[in-house]
Amino acid sequence: MRILVIGSGGREHALCWKIAKSPRCEKLYCAPGNGGISEIAEIVNIKADDIDALLDFAKAKKIGLTVVGPEMPLVAGIVDKFQKNGLKIFGPSKELANIEGSKVFSKELMKRLGVPTADFSIFDNSDDAIRYIDTKKAPLVVKADGLCAGKGVVVAKTADDAKAAVKSMMVDRIFGDAADRIIIEDCLVGEEASIIVISDGQNVAALASSQDHKRIFDGDKGPNTGGMGAYSPAPVVTDEIFKKVMDGVIYPVIQGLAREGKQYKGALYAGIMLTKDGPKVLEFNARFGDPETQAILPRLKTDLVEIIERAVDGKLGGYNLEWDERPCVSVVVAAGGYPGNYVKGMEIHGLDQVKKLKDTAVFHAGTKIGKRSTDAKDTFLTNGGRVLNVTAMGDDIKKAIDNCYAAVRKIKFEKMHYRNDIGYRALKMELTRRA
Ligand code: AMP
Ligand code: GLY
DSSP, X not given: OEEEEEEOSHHHHHHHHHHHTOTXXXXXXXXXXXXXXXXXXXXXXXXXXXXXXXXXXXXXXXXXXXXXXXXXXXXXXXXXXXXXXXXXXESOOHHHHHHHHOHHHHHHHHHHHTOOBOOEEEESSHHHHHHHHHHSOSOEEEEESSOOTTOOEEEESSHHHHHHHHIIIIISOTTGGGGSSEEEEEOOOSEEEEEEEEXXXXXXXXXXXXXXXXXXETTTEEEEOSXXXXXXXXXXXXXXXXXXXXXXXXXXXXXXXXXXTOOOEEEEEEEEEEETXXXXXXXXXXXXXXXXXXXXXXXXXXXXXXXXXXXXXXOOTTOOOOBOXXXXXXXXXXXXXXXXXXXXXXXXXXXXXXXXXXXEEXXXXXXXXXXXXXXXXXEXXXXXXXXXXXXXEOSSHHHHHHHHHHHHTTOBOTTOBXXXXXXXXXXXXXXXXXX
């Protein structure tokens, strides 16, 4: 079967890497892909949100299965369009992708289906929102309804900060229409974890738990980023908590929607806050997590193409996934300046050396193949803020972390930077357990 993966980041490289191992995959394409992906898939020069061009390509090449990485094409309705044209595609419909595309849709769904989440109110004008803030105690969380490239959430420590967030979203309109409506919700306290499942509309195959590190600096300091690293499993998600999330969050959503006559097919990502009152949902995403996927897929022994085909065909009932028990850690190596302005086009050294290491993989997030100067040879150049996801397994979390950083240290490009403490929470738990 010919398979098309849509997207261009580290998540898509990890998806391509896993899909390419499947005996069901005869030919792999990736649109638009990146430098690293071009080593394992044929790159298609079509942007992830150019749905009509992707559809024409899939029809022309007789693509047997399309796997969508990012949220944009899902929210724009790529699944509905492909299905209408008789093409198999993995992901939720345009309507259900709103679980990520509209925070109002998502919160109302949670309320309706009894899924634990922070108490909230919805506003369509700034005056009401500001009056509401005066009745509440800070901290508060202000969220734009629509997609804002991960920047639409402000955790406001004071009422003034919350009001400033409302003003910038609704009066200054920094996110345009995406903040025509906003949500103000109570601030939850606890540790965060990611639970991602693959659903066939009725049944689910749960992926192993994971944890992302969103802040730029060690110790979870500094501004938020698209994610600086991840690891799987997240030991804070005990079997008991995992079951609570499945029974209290995942099944109520999938089966609740099914009862309403709506089949959620695709990856469903629940961002969970583990509060003292139990797990509560911070957000849903309609796709695989990035960078969580890069730390999860190396542990998955089951053929991903088979899982995805079963999901699309409604055949996940009673199907179990097999896992490598060893932990996996993925560290993001970023360009100088990221998450602010950064430079592109730096030559990346050391990738060949990392290739020789066991249980290690480098998923490219922002690279391209090109020349640093006209008379130079083709090589990997940086082409984004997050450049590489250096990923390694180990017999325990400490060994996985050590293996991962041993690989990171072999890589060099001008002004690169990365966090030195990816996996620290799991390591701390492991050391406490051993003591
Ligand atoms: P979201 O896009 O809704 O997941 O929000 C992004 C990040 O904001 C989350 O990963 C949390 O770190 C934080 N956040 C969102 N909602 C809340 C909340 N109700 N309480 C505390 N932190 C939150
Ligand atoms: N790791 C957060 C996300 O994928 O949205």
